[in-house]
Amino acid sequence: MKHFTDLRGYLDALRDLDDLVVVDREVDGDMETAAITRRSYEVRSPAPLFTNIRGARPGFRILGAPAAMSSREDMPYARIALSLGLQPDSTGLQIVDALADAQTREPIPPVVVESGPCQENVLLGDDATLDSFPIPIVHEKDGGRYANTWGALIVQTPDGEWTNWSIARVMKIDGKRMTGLVADGQHIGHVWNQWVEIGKPMPYALVQGAEPGVPYVAGFPLPDGAYDAGFLGALVGEPIELVKAKTVDLLVPATAEVVIEGHVSIERDAVEGPFGEAAGYHPMETSKQPTFHVEAITHRNDPIWPLVAEGRPPDEYHTVTCVGAASQCLARLRExxxxxxxxxxxxxxxxxxxxxxxxxxxxxxxxxxxxxxxxxxxxxxxxxxxxxxxxxxxxxxxxxxxxxxxxxxxxxxxxxxxxxxxxxxxxxxxxxxxxxxxxxxxxxxxxxxxxxxxGLLAPIGERMAHTSFAASYPEELQRKVIENWA
The missing domain is CATH 3.40.1670.10 (UbiD C-terminal domain-like)
Structure with a gap:
């Protein structure tokens, strides 16, 4: 087991597995990065790291397909496993079992550090603008540029008792405003409604490019009140490092690539959508959602912005939800x-x-x-x-x-x-x-x-045998066939 404490160490591991391709040629920041990423899912190619994005500042990079299925046929779940601190050749069932087991352990609280790489550059006031970043159009029919497809939204209840991490799509309105899904049935909606009740805007931090386990755990359907940072600590066996945000009273992953800070309006005062969704279809409905006001942006030198081009499976929605929810269901059935x-x-x-x-x-x-x-x-x-x-x-x-x-x-x-x-x-x-x-x-x-x-079979002794190679021939003959015919 190896716990990658930042995205860059994780990318080094993907490079060692030949599961990362660096794209140095110039690409269009509007839709080309998303189109290449979408194509990479469908042909199971290495994760693309774009280093030359038209209109972007030198050094700015976009990482496509950060936690998709691997291009390695011999270890198809490598990106998932490495994100969670497991061996890259872990099977899907081993990953589910590890996650289910982690839910039975005591959470390991994070440690708060004085400073972190995520704050190497601090943008405040007018300098804190989304226009500094080449936020892509993910699908041609989307309602705008989506500033969040794989980042963790961090919010906290007004009494400070519950800090929640989640992933929700967030659309750029302009350089200082975003809007995103704040569904009443989701944890972020539960927290937001508490701020609405007291009439105060909700502080938030949107974290891009944190250590690979952060967005993964943020996408898990953990129970109400669960502390995502503590669960991730229990999973990887050591505390996660957090640092205080610059302008809001929230703790953020210290090694994140980019952190956007601000407050969320208490009214559904913006139009969000449409957006291509994980079932594999592109609905054209829009909805009224709150506004995320941008008040500060911090980032590492030469930051990496992760991109998920959500759609027909499998992409990160499926590698997170299918694996994470299955592990939750397994834990509950065992319980x-x-x-x-x-x-x-x-x-x-x-x-x-x-x-x-x-x-x-x-x-x-x-x-x-x-x-x-x-x-x-x-x-x-x-x-x-x-x-x-x-x-x-x-x-x-x-x-x-x-x-x-x-x-x-x-x-x-x-x-x-x-x-x-x-x-x-x-x-x-x-x-x-x-x-x-x-x-x-x-x-x-x-x-x-x-x-x-x-679809359960009859009791033992009453069921028919399989007519497969493994079930239809003596073991000695099977070995002979394998030795001679592969």
Whole structure:
């Protein structure tokens, strides 16, 4: 395990893995950086680091696809694993298990340092302008330039009891103003509403290019009141270094590349959107959102601005939400003592599917009268009202002879083990706007159906064997074939 305490050390590790490409030729700062980044997801190329951006100050850089799937076929989750302090060859299930385990540990509080690289340059007053940075257009149909696609928003309740990190899209209005999604159902919305109640603007810090675990944890669906910095410390095994912001009473990651400081209005007084979204579609709706006023900007020398070109999977929305929410669901199912082997959300489902696997002897681990239908109900009741479980309208309950990270195996299991009509548990609960398959009426009321599909096999001794290479031939013959035929 290695904890990368800044983005630059992480990039050195990607370079060593041949998973980083430095783009020295001039690129257009409007959309070309985003287009190259989007293309890199779809062909699984190394992360692009742009060093020559038209109109940008010398030394300014943009990093595309900072935590996407790796270009290394032998370690596809390397960027995720390295971001979280794990070995680059960690499997998806090992990452989920490590995150679930970290939730059972005591948080490790951060340490506050006197100064940090994030404040090598301090811009105040008129000098603190977003116009100094080549903030890109991410998609052609977006409503503006998006100043945040992979940065952590840091806010705190008025009583100082809860500091929250989150990721939300934030759109540039002009050099001194931004607007972003402040949804009532999200943690940032909970905190903002408390400031609205007392009639005072909310202090915020928008952190770009922090150590790689920061945006990852900021995107996790941690429980209400959880301290993200403490959870990250527990995950990497040591405290995170924070420094006091220059103009607001907030602590920010000391090694961040850029920190934007200011206050958020207490009214929804700006128009945000549209923006291409993680389900893979580009809605054209806009909404009224609060204004983020820019009062100070600090940054490192030669800063690096991370860029996520969100869209069809997999990109960072999916590497964060699919992995993070799956780990939360696994931790919750373990907490209530259900016999679960593992949990995974296939990224190609855009985070709409959750696969829960159980051991072949799960019946022996529960009440003798428990049927597969009953187990499916338990899982639905546990997850559909859990914050992390809210992300998934469809849960597939399968035996653990299936590797849920292998989409071919999952597809085969769904096709051959899910009954066309029966063996499913439907429950109504909160639905999210990203659920593009629901009806307009369901979206408007924010309430609709979710389902657990029961694909469990018959008890041990009653199920059919697989007709695979591993299951159909003696081990000695398998070894001979592998030695001679690879």
């Amino acid at each position: 209530v003592k259900l016999p679960v082997s593992t949990v995974w959300s296939p990224m190609d489902s855009a985070g709409m599917w959750l696969v829960v696997t159980v051991p072949p002897n799960w019946r022996e681990m529960m009440d003798p009268d428990t049927t597969s239908d009953t187990l499916a109900q338990y899982i639905g009741q546990t997850l559909f009202w859990n914050k992390a479980g809210l992300y998934f309208p469809q849960i597939f309950l399968l035996d653990d002879d299936i590797d849920p990270t292998d989409l071919a195996e999952v597809t085969w299991a769904i096709a051959t083990r899910i009954h066309p009509v029966s063996k499913r548990v439907q429950m109504d609960s909160v639905i999210l706007p990203l659920f593009v398959s629901h009806t307009d009426i369901e979206y408007k009321r924010g309430w609709g159906p979710r389902v657990v599909f029961d």
